[in-house]
Amino acid sequence: MAVQQSKVSKSKVRIRKAANRYEGVQASTCTQCGAPCLPHRVCKACGYYGGKQVLTIKEKKEQA
Secondary structure: OOOOOOOOOHHHHHHHHHOOOOOOOOOEEOOOOOOEEOOOOOOOOOOEEOOEEOOOOOOOOOOO
């Protein structure tokens, strides 16, 4: 049988076990326009964050 050389801390064990459970960042919806966006980031569709307009988004012109 193998003999443990030193104690493995709780945090090391939990980090190792959590690595197998990670599923990535879940997209949420923007409160202003309803478009999918990453949490804690400015919405790329409308430029709002936290109910305030942070960026001005220019509409793309269609090329004919």
